[in-house]
Amino acid sequence: MKKIEAGSLYLKQHRDLFQCPICKGDFEKVEGHSVVCANGHHFDVSKKGTLHLLMKGGQNEYGKEMLSSRKNLADTGFFFPLLDDVYAHIDKPESATVLDVGCGEGSHLHYLTEKGLKGAKIGFDISKDAIQLAASNFFPDAFWCVADLAHSPFAESAFDVILNIFSPSQYQEFDRVLKPGGKVIKVVPNAQYLIELREQLYALDATKREYDNQQVVNRFYDIYPDAVSEEVLYSVALDAQSYSWLMEMTPLSWGASETALANAAANPLKSVTVAVTLLVATKAI
Numbered sequence: 001m002k003k004i005e006a007g008s009l010y011l012k013q014h015r016d017l018f019q020c021p022i023c024k025g026d027f028e029k030v031e032g033h034s035v036v037c038a039n040g041h042h043f044d045v046s047k048k049g050t051l052h053l054l055m056k057g058g059q060n061e062y063g064k065e066m067l068s069s070r071k072n073l074a075d076t077g078f079f080f081p082l083l084d085d086v087y088a089h090i091d092k093p094e095s096a097t098v099l100d101v102g103c104g105e106g107s108h109l110h111y112l113t114e115k116g117l118k119g120a121k122i123g124f125d126i127s128k129d130a131i132q133l134a135a136s137n138f139f140p141d142a143f144w145c146v147a148d149l150a151h152s153p154f155a156e157s158a159f160d161v162i163l164n165i166f167s168p169s170q171y172q173e174f175d176r177v178l179k180p181g182g183k184v185i186k187v188v189p190n191a192q193y194l195i196e197l198r199e200q201l202y203a204l205d206a207t208k209r210e211y212d213n214q215q216v217v218n219r220f221y222d223i224y225p226d227a228v229s230e231e232v233l234y235s236v237a238l239d240a241q242s243y244s245w246l247m248e249m250t251p252l253s254w255g256a257s258e259t260a261l262a263n264a265a266a267n268p269l270k271s272v273t274v275a276v277t278l279l280v281a282t283k284a285i
């Protein structure tokens with residue numbers, strides 16, 4: 001089946017997971033390769049089987065090269081231990097309906113699918129390039145769409161799990177789209193995350209070298225006082241290739257001086273620390 005056909009069929013079967021981002025009404029039907037709401041707003045499925053649900057042009061702060069590097073690095077297993085931990089928190093993976101918020105180029109949801117997520121899955125991102133890459137590489141894993149949580153195209157009480165991995169949050173919206181008893185699983189970097197790279201790039205600049213997630217964690221606990229948290233810490237061995245992918249992937253390199261970048265290129269790191277906090281909250285029943 002062509003991707004556009006498969007995408008349209010998915011929408012027919014899972015129309016109830018979405019709402020019109022313009023009027024917030026239900027999508028009433030799928031006509032050909034378009035989904036249509038009660039007020040006649042149309043959204044067309046693309047050739048790649050994706051849906052573009054943004055009101056205006058998306059932000060593309062992450063370029064294609066950066067997204068490809070992230071995929072390449074993800075393929076090496078860079079994130080697997082932390083994703084294994086995420087997976088362990090998903091109840092009934094064989095049937096859970098999952099929304100991956102800010103899914104990027106789709107590698108995380110792909111890995112979790114390989115591990116055993118078998119329910120309906122939607123990955124979305126505000127970046128069109130990211131969604132195109134996700135649909136190119138991981139089409140059957142999930143329905144991929146370009147969307148913005150601020151103009152949410154997702155239906156109320158539709159999801160068992162929200163994945164929020166290294167991406168911004170909108171808790172009010174999470175709460176609205178989660179089913180009662182559903183879970184938010186958020187991953188945030190810790191102070192030690194990529195510490196070797198911070199030290200290499202910002203040896204002379206403590207404000208850029210240091211990172212503190214306390215505000216983010218505190219905010220999560222303000223919203224979800226019964227949340228649980230877990231720290232995941234491991235070291236990843238790097239070779240010249242994976243090091244260059246890491247450098248291309250991370251926003252850390254954006255603010256570094258030419259000298260620091262040249263020094264880094266001449267002295268590739270042999271390993272790097274992955275240190276994150278997993279925050280898990282359950283919506284009241």
Ligand SMILES: [Zn+2]
Binds near residue numbers: 040
């Ligand atoms: Zn509408």
